[in-house]
Amino acid sequence: MTARPTALTDVRPTVADPAAVRRADAVLERQRGRESSARTYARSFPIVPARAHGMTVEGTDGRRYLDCLSGAGTLALGHNHPIVLEAVQRTLTSGAPLHVLDLATPEKDAFTDALFATLPSGFADRARIHFCGPTGTDAVEAAFKLMQTATGRRGLLAFTGAYHGMTAGALAASGGVTTKQPVPGIAADVTRLPYPYSYRCPFGVGGEHGAQLSARYTERLLDDPNGGVVPPAAMIVEAVQGEGGAVPAPDAWLREMRRITAERGIPLIADEVQTGVGRTGAFWAVEHSGIVPDAMVMSKAIGGSLPLAVIVYHEDYDGWLPGAHTGTFRGNTLAMAAGTATLRYVAKEGLAERAAAVGAAMTARLEALSSQLPAIGDVRGRGLMIGVELVDPEAEPDACGARPAAPRIAAQVRAACLERGLIVELGGRYDSTARLLPPLTVTDEQVEAVLDRLTDAIASVTAARLAGAQA
CATH class of the missing domain: 3.90.1150.10 (Aspartate Aminotransferase, domain 1)
Known part of the structure; x- marks a missing residue:
């Protein structure tokens, strides 16, 4: 190379x-005139990237x-890591089909092997994987649909400060108000629970006591026949809230959420889109607490910088009919090759x-x-x-x-x-x-x-x- x-x-x-x-300013000006008013990072960083390597x-x-943004956590190995480039170049020169819908390919098989090898103990043995559209928000939507199908229920439990994506269901489960206000009724089926945020504790006490109150409130609300919460299809949680301000959930609190949901037959979905692939100091953020969720939502770093998103879940929930959640770009061969290389490299290099x-x-x-x-x-x-x-x-x-x-x-x-x-x-x-x-x-x-x-x-x-x- x-x-x-x-x-x-x-x-x-x-x-x-x-x-x-002056040339860069001209490019920025043209793009400002062409792109939608919803553009985000281009507002914060008025630069025109031309080359990238590693962190630079x-x-x-x-x-x-x-x-220090790393594609919002996508670039586990930084920009254009040699391991990723080699995997992409090898795939391109091999003649492998770049687009195959959801057909089985050697690249998909290798990716699935590499991913399952990283999963928390006790999860991989009875897990199923579904390849979603190439974004985390689509994987979140798929996880909601999966659990709604399996339980026959509709509502969701989600947390203050959460971020799960920008499509309808994922946006409804997210905490930010600004993007939801123009969409009437979008969060009608979501019950919002307090996330333990010690610095700005929702109970005004902070620390371990605040986390304990959050768990106690959740349990009593769900058990209150007049609490207004119909038995939900699932709870979704981030072990560390990313867009919410890098707020980590206490391990004991996460274990309580697992206990509370398990005792009431509520599937627990862990959103690992930003926290996965070593980001938090464990391969998956739920490993810090030792919990095993019913489903894990994954994207960003699993594609080695290319678009890829999946959900991995316990086989008992696999009640979908064929085509229940589909999409044209679920067979991204290059992303699977880059993802396989990334997953193996992160594991091998510690x-x-x-x-x-x-x-x-x-x-x-x-x-x-x-x-x-x-x-x-x-x-x-x-x-x-x-x-x-x-x-x-x-x-x-x-x-x-x-x-x-x-x-x-x-x-x-x-x-x-x-x-x-x-x-x-x-x-x-x-x-x-x-x-x-x-x-x-x-x-x-x-x-x-x-x-x-x-x-x-x-x-x-x-x-x-x-x-x-x-x-």
Whole structure:
């Protein structure tokens, strides 16, 4: 294979060429005029990527960026990893059909073997897999439909702060209000339960006590004949809420959710779209708690950077008729080949364990910075799925010690990071949490550069605001 240019591995800041900047600006302007108003990341990051390798993205203007977004968690191995490129090139030159609907192929067989080898103990032996349309939201829809078919019920249990996708059922189960308001009645069949979020505890107590209250509330609500909850088709939960602000669920609380659902015959769906393939320091985030769900929804990293989505579930729920959930692009041969290579590489190289160690070190350094930078209200996460919640440092804290979210400061920090060559996206309540999702292959040098640039960005923004207030 042709070696990648060494410049893309250099973490030093770069300077853009003025003529190239003008050409990039022209591309951005044309796309702004052509794309819908629903575009998202293009608003946050006005760059035109031309090359990428590992954690580094280079724009057409010659500027390089450390990518701490990783395709919203899709790029477990970073951009254009040699293992992934080799798998794609091998498949292309083999003459394998690139599109086969849902027919059996050697690539699908190899992918299924590789995926099942990673599943939690006690799950793979009696599991079935369904290949969905190539996005996580379609897999979520399939999981809902599967459980509604199996149970004959309709309603769903979902949590505050959740994100499961943008199609009808997945959007209904998600927590964000803004995208649901224009769609009347979309969440009519969803019962919203409190997710344990220690910094902004829904019960105002935080910590372990808040998680215990969440479990107790859930159990009593479901058992209350006047509670208003008709027996549901399923509960869906994220072991770490991603778009919700990198909020990890306590392991004991997850075990309680498994107990509560199992005792009442409610299927438990684990949404592992963003948390899977080593991201949280275990291959699958549910492994931290030791629970075995009835179904797991998977996408993003399982395709090795290419579109792929599946649900894996206990065979007892396999009551679908042929064609009950279908789609034209379920047989993505290239994605299966890239996914197989990625799954095997992550397992072989122990990248989940490295994510746990590197993530713990990053979190510890960021927590230490909070005493120096009071705009850092909370640092949390698991593995290489880290959230830094930014707050108004001059406001009074609430009963739990949390200061008000500061979305303007967060947006300014994101922009300041980009100026320093760091791509960091926001999430959580009011989009006030800077989310760090580096690839599992991040080097120690890159970790230092990420933390240095983020620290400098926060310090610069807060110093400028303080100076403005004093002027």
